[in-house]
Amino acid sequence: MPKSKYELIYKDLKDKIETGEFSYQQFLPSEHALVLTYGCSRNTIRRAVSRLVTDGYVQTMQGKGVRNIFRPVNQAAYTIGGIESFKESSIRNHRSGKTRVLQFMELTADEKIFLRTGFPPGSEIYYIQRLHYLDGKPLILNHNYFLKSATPGLTVEIAEDSIYEYLEHTLHMTIVNSQRVMTVEKITQIDEKYLELDVNDYNCMAVVSSHTYNSDGVMFEFTQSRHRPDYFRFQDNAVRKPVV
Amino acid sequence: MPKSKYELIYKDLKDKIETGEFSYQQFLPSEHALVLTYGCSRNTIRRAVSRLVTDGYVQTMQGKGVRNIFRPVNQAAYTIGGIESFKESSIRNHRSGKTRVLQFMELTADEKIFLRTGFPPGSEIYYIQRLHYLDGKPLILNHNYFLKSATPGLTVEIAEDSIYEYLEHTLHMTIVNSQRVMTVEKITQIDEKYLELDVNDYNCMAVVSSHTYNSDGVMFEFTQSRHRPDYFRFQDNAVRKPVV
């Protein structure tokens, strides 16, 4: 599939920044120069550059130019702002990921599940408990709740590989956005057992809860990810906006 | 100061969504209709809507429309993606915030500080320890390192009010972006003392480390924020991008 022009330019500039073609603190070519280089309109350049800004790769300054502020140390681990499956981020970080399914069951949402997940009572749900290993170490314990009507045909085999791959490639679902909340919670006996934790060492952990939507506007997934505290690391680039 | 047109439209739509003018899952007026309503070009509408998308307020769907997916429960606490001072977020959440300065000193960066903060050895630094109270409860313990050459004239009085206000309004600095990393760490005796924690209850906490840049491309601040685990809550909206 041919990508859009601004995405190609974005990717090209990103590569050039990552490979050090522009040094730290150096200005990129002006928008006008990039227009000539890529043979496109200024708007298209600006779209590509604005993605680099949200990635924290560059900063733009009116009257001056676009400055490279990328430093290679940033590559590490998980980056907030995008949605990624465990399999995808493992590959991106060149690590070997494995997934073990601890539980796989179908259930009907009751009041208690409604309060936890937001799925209305009576909804048919797949509940899956999975353990994600990175380089042989159990790092993340996931409690997944999938709305059966939106994600029919889930199996243990799919859950062991990649549920997102199944949803996107087989069911042709389009995953759009995910509302996430990060908190710190006490570890449970289940965490202790499967993540090989010692409650005398760490007694709490990072928990990421997410409500995920598809392009039909359906909230089809609620997931609670429980992360080993000593390996948890989330990155983010924040942009200062004028106070509204 | 007159804001730009797309910002005004963004704010207006955001208000209408928050006050429930559009119900959950309902479609907003089409871009064309909004063009007529606001008397502007379609590009301008699209810029406003795209900010709502990154806020997680709406999702756009080609051929269909723009769907409202905002739910009031989202208002809570701190939202990732923007840079906000403690004072600003207190006001935004209609809470009473207070700041107490525990330490205020000037020092010269050595190798150890360089490794922790990224400020090269020899840099003149303000080191400030501050405790942030919300509704009378100590919630956040901050270790601030400010580059003296970029932030001259800091005082205890300023640190008790708002350092960002001083930097932006008095020094006319423009704060651009902040690279943040979230981790979970063991609590220290200092945390225990000032945040009124009991190590037998929680023995670790959420830590947000940030490197902040101004419009001169200078990394002028390193801050480590240590959050009470039982009150820590960070929100985020992630948008699924096509795999690159």
Add this chain to the structure above:
DNA sequence: GCCGATTTGTCCGTATGTATC
């Protein structure tokens, strides 16, 4: 301090592509 050249920021109008209904 002023002026002009350069650079990014905002805004407009238009055309075409693609998805939905």
Add this chain to the structure above:
DNA sequence: CGATACATACGGACAAATCGG
């Protein structure tokens, strides 16, 4: 198929900030 809606792309205009002469 046509109508509608969002997505991409182009070109042009002017504003605002920066910098050098």
